[in-house]
Structure formats: structure tokens, C-alpha cells
């Protein structure tokens with residue numbers, strides 16, 4: 211099986227770029243952030259603070275997450291419900307960042323991620339794919355962009371969806387998540403030793419997709 215690991219901070223364009231690259235290559239695109247989001251959403255629904263590890267851990271055995279793939283698109287199922295849309299709110303983003311710092315949550319999601327890559331060619335995106343989840347991935351890419359550029363993209367996306375957003379809040383949220391993700395003790399966000407770092411600041415989506423595809427193809 212072939213695995214392409216794409217890591218990087220929130221808003222670097224990972225999901226859009228990785229999805230496009232997967233489609234070109236005929237691989238499955240796996241968005242691992244959605245798994246952390248589903249755990250975060252579960253805790254919110256139970257009325258539990260996502261950063262309270264003593265409350266979160268005992269509940270993990272009740273969390274049933276499945277990823278389903280239809281025409282290359284990933285659907286996230288929590289219990290019997292499809293939560294693909296529901297996990298995209300700012301509240302769930304922050305909850306995902308909080309639960310992701312709990313080692314037991316990471317262990318809980320680890321085998322789920324590995325199993326998908328055992329039976330499929332994947333482009334998998336996240337924060338620790340090249341370093342922890344798929345250390346033997348054939349190609350590892352660390353995708354990044356300046357915080358301002360990433361916040362600008364996220365802001366435009368949310369505005370287009372008609373959500374009431376304030377740019378400064380988007381930027382502050384993103385910087386807080388960056389800090390959480392890169393300072394946690396387990397699986398912090400750092401480029402894998404052999405990762406190729408791609409900075410997408412100032413690039414159009416097309417340029418970034420092209421760049422990624424050419425890196426992937428020349429490293430396979």
C-alpha cells in the first residue's frame with residue numbers, strides 16, 4: 211500500500227489540497243482532524259469539558275466513530291448519526307484541539323487511522339501522520355503558511371457559508387490552536403525529519419496542488 215502523509219497547522223490548506231491530490235492519484239483521502247472533532251463533539255453533547263481528561267477518558271469506550279468513503283469523499287459517523295457537517299463549527303474545532311492533547315484520546319484513534327492505511331492507498335492529513343501514525347509513509351509533506359494568510363482563508367471560507375465571523379477572532383482562535391497543537395507533550399505538531407516543507411503563503415490553490423503533486427510524483 212502507498213501512504214502520503216500531509217501534516218501542518220490549521221488553515222494551511224491541507225484538506226483542500228490533499229483531497230485534490232488524492233483524487234488525481236486515485237487514492238482515498240483521509241482527514242484525521244475529523245476524528246478528533248468527532249470525539250470533541252461527543253464530549254460537548256455529553257456536557258463534558260473537552261480538556262477535562264479525568265471526565266473524557268472513561269467515556270471513550272462509548273465513542274463509536276466510523277469513517278465511510280463514497281466516491282473518495284469521507285463521511286464521519288458518530289454512533290448511528292452522520293456528523294460530517296456538525297463537526298465543522300468553531301466550538302468543535304476548539305474541543306478537538308483540547309481532546310487531542312489527551313494521550314488516551316490519541317491512542318484510541320491511532321489504530322483506526324492505521325487500519326485504513328493498511329487496506330487502502332491513502333493521502334492522510336493531520337498533525338502527526340508522518341511522525342507517529344504512518345512513520346513509514348512513502349512521502350511526507352509538511353504544509354504551512356503564515357498565520358495571517360491561514361486566518362484570511364478560514365475567514366473567507368466561513369463568510370461564504372454565511373457564518374457571522376470577525377477576522378480578529380478567527381486569527382486569535384487559529385493562533386491558540388497552533389500553540390496547543392505544537393506545545394502538547396504527546397505527538398506535538400512538528401515536521402517529520404524527512405518531511406518536505408511546503409509554504410503555501412501567496413500561492414493560489416492551483417499552484418499548491420500542482421506543487422504537491424509534483425513532489426509526490428517525484429518521490430514515489
Ligand code: C5P
Nearest residue numbers: 220242243244246306307310336337338
Ligand atoms: O485538521 P483539523 O483542524 O480539522 O483538526 C482539528 C484538531 O484536531 C486540530 O486542532 C488538532 O488539535 C487535532 N488533530 C490532531 N492530530 C491529527 C489531526 C488533528 O491532534 N492528526
